[in-house]
Amino acid sequence: MNYWLVKSEPAAYSWDTFVRDNGTDWTGVRNFQARNFLQQMQPGDLVLYYHSVTDKQVVGIAEVAAPAAPDATAEAGSTWVAVHLKPQQPLARPVSLAQIKQDARLSQIGLLRQSRLSVMALKPEEFDVLLELGS
Numbered sequence: 643m644n645y646w647l648v649k650s651e652p653a654a655y656s657w658d659t660f661v662r663d664n665g666t667d668w669t670g671v672r673n674f675q676a677r678n679f680l681q682q683m684q685p686g687d688l689v690l691y692y693h694s695v696t697d698k699q700v701v702g703i704a705e706v707a708a709p710a711a712p713d714a715t716a717e718a719g720s721t722w723v724a725v726h727l728k729p730q731q732p733l734a735r736p737v738s739l740a741q742i743k744q745d746a747r748l749s750q751i752g753l754l755r756q757s758r759l760s761v762m763a764l765k766p767e768e769f770d771v772l773l774e775l776g777s
Contacts, residue, residue, distance in 0.1 A: 706727060
């Protein structure tokens with residue numbers, strides 16, 4: 643199993659909307675590194691859902707429900723992909739960016755090293771620390 647983090651602006655697509663929709667195709671990613679991460683995702687992988695821009699916090703856990711497929715919002719024939727994500731559960735306590743920055747165990751997390759990337763891989767221990775902080 644692999645672990646991931648995806649970012650969304652709550653005003654654009656919040657965790658609550660994601661839960662109400664019972665999942666979504668994660669479309670619109672137009673960064674090559676983020677696209678490569680989407681291509682690596684497999685059904686059953688776990689994904690942390692991060693509210694970017696305003697809230698700046700991890701708010702929930704999702705699961706990859708279907709592997710990468712062509713992104714329906716991209717031009718036909720392009721290499722852009724999307725995966726289908728389904729919500730699993732909210733975190734009991736959202737984990738703020740400030741908490742992440744303060745925890746030495748997360749000093750190498752992609753969220754801090756590549757802050758503009760919207761999809762990133764997490765090491766299993768990073769995922770576990772974030773779950774611990776959110777419980």
